Amino acid sequence: xxxxxxxxxxxxxxxxxxxSADTITTLLNTAESFLEVGTRTVKKVPALRGxxxxxxxxxxxxxxxxxxxxxxKRLSADVLNINLGVSSVVKGETLLDTARTxxxxxxxxxxxxxxASGAPKMLADVLPSHVINAGDGAHEHPTQGLLDxxxxxxxxxxxxxLKVVIVGDIAHSRVARSNLIGLxxxxxxxxLVAPPTMIPVGIAALASAPGTVTIGNDLDQALADxxxxxxxxxxxxxQGAPLFPGKREYAHLFGLTPARLAAxxxxxxxxxxxxxxxxxxxxxxxxDGDQSAILDQVTNGVAVRMAVLFHYSGGGGA
Ligand code: NCD
Numbered sequence: 068x069x070x071x072x073x074x075x076x077x078x079x080x081x082x083x084x085x086x087s088a089d090t091i092t093t094l095l096n097t098a099e100s101f102l103e104v105g106t107r108t109v110k111k112v113p114a115l116r117g118x119x120x121x122x123x124x125x126x127x128x129x130x131x132x133x134x135x136x137x138x139x140k141r142l143s144a145d146v147l148n149i150n151l152g153v154s155s156v157v158k159g160e161t162l163l164d165t166a167r168t169x170x171x172x173x174x175x176x177x178x179x180x181x182x183a184s185g186a187p188k189m190l191a192d193v194l195p196s197h198v199i200n201a202g203d204g205a206h207e208h209p210t211q212g213l214l215d216x217x218x219x220x221x222x223x224x225x226x227x228x229l230k231v232v233i234v235g236d237i238a239h240s241r242v243a244r245s246n247l248i249g250l251x252x253x254x255x256x257x258x259l260v261a262p263p264t265m266i267p268v269g270i271a272a273l274a275s276a277p278g279t280v281t282i283g284n285d286l287d288q289a290l291a292d293x294x295x296x297x298x299x300x301x302x303x304x305x306q307g308a309p310l311f312p313g314k315r316e317y318a319h320l321f322g323l324t325p326a327r328l329a330a331x332x333x334x335x336x337x338x339x340x341x342x343x344x345x346x347x348x349x350x351x352x353x354x355d356g357d358q359s360a361i362l363d364q365v366t367n368g369v370a371v372r373m374a375v376l377f378h379y380s381g382g383g384g385a
Pocket of ligand 1: 130
């Protein structure tokens with residue numbers, strides 16, 4: 068099948084849990100063809116001409132919001148950015164009111180980021196528009212999961228059979244959840260590493276098959292045969308009471324240093340969804356080093372979001 072032919076996907080993209088391995092692969096193949104658009108002098112294709120995409124961000128975001136904006140613009144959609152700033156708990160009524168306002172403007176696709184897990188689903192249930200989850204609480208961040216899969220596939224040729232170590236604040240990380248689900252669907256083995264306080268009970272149940280996820284507390288041990296290492300930011304804004312004694316101790320035990328990366332498989336990939344805290348979960352030398360895929364992730368993010376908007380924007384046009 069031609070990667071740029073629209074496939075039947077659901078109305079909304081709320082999480083990778085609802086997406087089959089085949090659909091994930093098609094989305095990645097489409098992203099491959101859209102990646103080329105970003106290298107042209109005129110970085111635009113007409114696929115979403117006449118469609119309106121609203122970026123509804125209830126949490127601060129730089130890369131995800133700008134990435135969705137660029138993706139929609141490169142597909143020739145009209146884009147509206149609504150930043151509702153920091154709000155820890157936006158009440159259900161407010162969200163519903165916002166939804167009704169959007170509905171009244173005949174918007175085709177709503178991209179939403181919200182501090183509350185389940186907020187995109189709530190919108191999806193009431194809006195006829197397509198809803199794309201750009202990160203909801205500690206639930207899922209499906210386009211980040213897809214762009215990470217895409218980055219790994221491009222660097223390694225495939226995802227199946229690789230060992231991916233995800234280290235850090237798993238408990239509060241929607242990135243960890245979407246990656247765990249997506250990676251195991253495509254046949255990778257995921258090893259989660261964190262202090263015991265940051266590993267949620269039952270997390271392994273998110274894996275697509277039993278035995279595809281292992282969990283530990285020792286990063287050095289975990290790295291020995293790792294193909295990819297993905298440190299996560301400590302989500303201090305979500306942690307409430309501290310889950311570890313201090314940042315220095317955390318960096319000492321769980322920070323990705325050059326020595327630790329050297330202990331992984333030759334040429335192992337260092338990834339990070341950003342924003343990074345240099346010297347805490349990742350050493351600056353690693354973040355800026357040859358094995359770092361951090362900026363590739365950003366570049367790939369635009370192509371992957373183009374693919375998502377393309378397939379989830381429904382029929383017509385293109
Ligand atoms: C992540 C997020 O917001 O979930 N960042 C991102 O989308 N690039 C991770 C984080 O905030 O640490």
